[in-house]
Amino acid sequence: MQYLHKPIIGISCGDLNGIGMEVIIKTFSDNRILEQCTPIIFASNKLVNFYRKGATDNHFNYQVIKDFSKVNHKQINVFNCWEEEVTITPGQLNEVGGRYAVKSLQSAMQALQEGHIQGIVTAPIHKKNVQSESFNYTGHTPYLKAASGAEDVLMILYADNLRVALVTEHIPVKEIASTITKAMIVSKLRLLHQCLQRDFGIDKPKIAVLGLNPHAGDEGLVGNEEETIIKPAIKEAKQQDKLIYGPFSADAFFARHSYQQFDAVLAMYHDQGLIPFKTIAANEGVNFTAGLSFVRTSPDHGTAFDIAGKNIAEPSSFISAVFECVDIINRRNEFDERNRNPLRKITAEVLRNVEDEKIDDSIDR
Structure with missing residues (x-):
């Protein structure tokens, strides 16, 4: 799949009852972020609206899609991972919050494997309530390793x-x-x-x-x-x-x-x-998983059930995770292109050697 201008980034919603959806809405309420990437949130229209109603002074507008050919590169896209009614109880650790967090993550993973998105930013999950026979992992990292077949x-x-x-x-x-x-x-x-x-x-x-x-x-x-x-x-x-x-x-x-x-x-x-x-x-930290064939970042905080649903969650780490996902994709593409093109690679090596010689000369003097 060819990406003409900017990366398409998948966003998993995390635990339904944590702060994930709140920081996602706050992050993408600033429409300037759409200049850097095309976001696809893997959740449901009803979940998004539940938390959107509780947000103040937001400019979070989106379209719902069920087909990746309908992605709008000038708007936030929400990919419906489920249609059924789901009870949302902010701040509570329960089976529902974990089960649908896994649905979101697995749907995003499938989109990655099919080439619909280039990277993923994962909102926090709780390690206890995501456990099941089909999801026996201690967090995002071991799941992504297994699902992608990474060594x-x-x-x-x-x-x-x-x-x-x-x-x-x-x-x-x-x-x-x-x-x-x-x-x-x-x-x-x-x-x-x-x-x-x-x-x-x-x-x-x-x-x-x-x-x-x-x-x-x-x-x-x-x-x-x-x-x-x-x-x-x-x-x-x-x-x-x-x-x-x-x-x-x-x-x-x-x-x-x-x-x-x-x-x-x-x-x-x-x-x-x-x-x-x-x-x-x-x-301000960002979590990045090296060793995957795709780019995955996340904020460096957890589900924060104690403040969930109160509209006080700080989105700075999630914002950083989105921008870093985009930047790493761009740097990785540039690195791969340089190594595919022998002339560019040789030129880069010559320039590095010149700089090394300048450093050595300055040390000698």
Whole structure:
């Protein structure tokens, strides 16, 4: 399918009773976003209207479609994933909210596989109420990996120039050490390096790797995973001509702002990376899944049932997720085009070498 001017982005609605639909409406109430992309919201007309009525000062106008050939590139499109009456109870964790969140996500995934959309921005789901025999996943990332047939994926959260990736995601803390392997770290570093080049336009990315134990193990005194797993993985990655450094003690690394010297940080587990990230990013973060054949972003917050339906949810992270989805699609297309065209690739390499020589000369002087 050919896209003439701007990407077509799918939006999954998330848990029906969370803040997903509210931040979606607030995001697309600014019609200027239509200059950057064509949005298709996978939900139902009735769900959209339920939350639209509660929004104030919005300019959210849309058309309902059941056929992708009817997409209007100058308007918000809502693809009806279901027609039946659904009870919406903002702020409540129940089976209905989760079941229809899955319907939305699966419908968007099908549209991706059929080539109707180029990327997807996912509103938050709750990991407990989406569970069923047909959806046994701990979140979006493992589902998208399985549905797309990806060999491996990597969760990256970023804001501005701070990028934090995770070796392990949503697993119990007691299982972290036994889960992490050298091969896993090497695979995540490979994905992170490729992503920084293709999706973020960084030719020679510098990556920092955090240790697993306090003080990065203190040379084996406080755990030996750094010596037996992490350092060997870094050594192997370096042999593949990658700029990889570490392992660093996580607390000092963030406290001393050492992350500012790197293009990305690879953390060993969820809270090790996400607590400092969310503290620094202050609600502006975006979640990106590397390793997929398509672009997927999401806000860095959850369903927020405590404020759902009160029209007070802050949409800034979701807005960032939409714009980042568009930007990554464009950067990825540019990267692929440059590598398909030998002349453009050679020219880019020559220019990079010239810049490297200038840097070397300035250091020598």
